[in-house]
Amino acid sequence: MDPVARCKVDTSIERVAIGDVQFPLGVYPVEKMEAVQGYAVEFESTDLDADPIDGDAALEQWPDRYVYDIVVSAPRLWHLCLRLISMMPPRFYPILDYIGHDAFREIDPYISYDLIPQDRFLDGVRRYRPFLMEDGMCGFGAMSEEPFMYFFVDEHKIVTVRIEPAMKERLDRLLETFGLREIAEPAGADAAAHEHRSVLVTPDDEPDMLSADEVVEWLREEWRLTLNVDPEVNADDAGRPLGYTPFRCIVRWPGAAGAYRHTEVLVVAQCLAEAEDLTFDACATIETTPDATEESPAIVSADRLTAAQLAEFLGHDRPDAVEYEQTSAVLRMRNLDES
Template sequence: MTHPTKAQRDQGRAERNGFRFPQGVQPVDPLAPTPGYVVSFEQADGGGDEGWEEWPDRYVYEAVVSADRLASLARALFALLPSRVHPILDVLSEDVHRDVDPYIAYERVGLDRFFEEFEALRDWLLEDGLVGFGAMAEEPFLYVYIDEHKIVTVRCEASLRPVVEQTLGAFDLEELDELAAVDAVEHEHLSVLPWPEERAPALSPFEARLETLCDAWKLVLNLDDVANVDEEGRPVGVTPWKLLIRVGEPGEPHAPRRFETVVLASSLRDAYDASLEAIVDYADHTPTHDLQPPPGSESDHSSFASEPADSLEGRRATLLSAVRLLLDPTLRQAVDDASSDAARVVAVTPLQPCDQR
């Protein structure tokens, strides 16, 4: 994962033979994609323990289009969805044992709410090489997703094939024998947002957008909170976790407050529970004047406005992100000293809101 400097971002997007790539996905090896799509068939599967209905037999379309036409194609395909959908968001992860942080809305949201945030954050969603997003509906079954390479995937039941192919055809996309996309060659993933070289005591612009979508699209981080394993399912034991947690909801009398914690724990659930206890304890023992924004801060809506020290008790907490860290010497010693049965909080850092939306 790479966060470029402003100078790197200002170099603009790559273009090959008239095909424009997203700013956040840069091919390294030679590649000249041909706009078009491939189609395949998948048999029914799904269901299980997560509350989803079984996905029916479906056709899968994977499409590539130049970046200057992607927004219009996305609107046309999302418009095929019914009035209520399950939004999806994937973020390339900083976790040392996982490639992607998956977010899903188990509760359906109105398609108008989905479109509202899509339009508000369109440039970021369609250009940033660290995020993929989309939405799905179960009746009729339709799944529309734009991944971190900005390849468009549509899964649909047989009855929707004509309208999907008609929509793709309206953008001059024809069926190909093979898809030539940027993921077929060596390439780089970049964020189009500024990213501080050192962690500032405030949300980054990337994290602020993540929080916005979690609220508007009712997204939750879709991770196993009990088993601490790598992507091959192998246990990794006690690991250092970095969690981003918001306490409170927008619109409440007291503004929400955000905290970053570092915790040694054998599961996400233990790390989260220990973080909440530490955050409440931190607020109980921190004078309110210590929670004010620093002198000269331009923020006029700081979440650290004066409020009772115990105001965090009973307020709803939202887990915005959770990643496992590399072991530096300090953390390695802490892990060696930690009990496998008890989580240990190493740090609690209050974060100010982000002024750059």
């Protein structure tokens, strides 16, 4: 990974504040509300949730735990996250949510099935701090099993922590150092009508600044994240089956000196797994470049499209100008700008 890759916030965005609560740049209330810092805590017994790191509910469940919902002013979120990460063991499972581009899924949920060292996780958090702390389109966190601890900063920058009972006193002391008290109803941006927005900029004169999509691409690589959806099922968020669906897949090709190039592949497939197979088969027909390395190409995104979106990508003015057979097929391949 590029050691200088980083991201930058749009400094023209004004931060919204209510009382002593400053909101993240990427999510803010659009109606009057009373914002309140603090935390609520309750006990959850072991039979309420299955382990999210493994989708099989028959496997080991979460233990008895306390769950905290924490609201803190945006400028203090960074320091709270560092303290929470310090409570984790040396290796744990990272988590990332991203409000991406899939037409039929609101949030792309990523998890790691590999234990990642704490220093690697921290490196990503530090490098992409503007995105993770301020952007209204993402959430991140981590989970460990021994000891059990889960923390997640959602897209509203509300912090949820789940811990085993033996760790409760330690977390209470940590929150006390931030002047946070247990209250009935902490109130952040999600307590009222609110808006989300992306806050990153990629100035032409600063080519090393990454977009939100590029940050997600690199975090997937560094944290070994996998899209946590069933690749054999093609349904929308309401569970309605979609059948044959257009997909836009982006493939990253490795090159010399850490350079990469990207290819866009438009396919029609019955599910994500088939879309990826079609994409790799199509890419197998591309001749390698002289600067190619032994590293294999990787699909960095595979988003489903509506008919209107497909028409736009294919350069048609009207959605009804595009028709595709109800069968699996590769519609188009094209090279994108190198990144």
